[in-house]
Amino acid sequence: MTGTSMEFSFNDKALRADLRERLSKLENPEPFLKSIGEEFASAGGVINQRFKYERGPDGTPWAPLSESQRRRRQKRYGNAPMTILRMRGYLAGSINYQVGGSSLTIGAGKEVEDYAAIHQFGGKAGRGLKAVIPARPYLGFSDGDLDSIEEHLMQQL
Structure with a gap:
């Protein structure tokens, strides 16, 4: 997969051992991983809901648009909604997943790579990085996401 993606690992050793043991019982982990990919990266999936409700994985609301950004949008688009990260929908529309063997990657597409990264992590941008x-x-x-993943895994066993 090209573009912006993140790799997550579980810091809880007991949880990792439990998941590893359960995954090892699957003859073919791909259907399980595809079901997780669909749940998170599909058009109506978990990540799409984050865009809709403008909240991070932990439920924290995204930082509001700056006053200068609000003025620019008002001038350019009139009474268009002041949504965050959804003005044109390119980022949300690029979310995809890829399964390869026992690996699942979820991320944004190559066409929005820089835009995706700056909004995921924050940083300086624009002319002169001002x-x-x-x-x-x-x-x-989130913790709820991990519970959902565990439920999916239990259904596969």
Whole structure:
């Protein structure tokens, strides 16, 4: 997969051991991994809901648009909604997943690579790197997401 993606690992050794043991019982992990990919990266999936409700994986609301950004949008688009990261829908529309063997990658497409990264992690952007973009994470797993993944895995066993 090209573009922006993140790799997550579980820091809890007991959880990792438990998941590893359960995954080892699957003859073919690909159907399980595809079901997780669909749940998170499909058009109506978990990540799409984060864009809709403008919240990160942990439920924290994204930083609001700056006043200067609001003025620019008002001038350019009139009374268009002041949505965050959804003005044209390119980023949300590029979210995809790829399964390869026992690996699942979820991320944004190559066509929005720079835009995806700056909004996930935050940083300086624009002419002369004068604009400071706050992090507005959309990739990642909440505790509830991990519970859902565990439920999927239990259904596969």
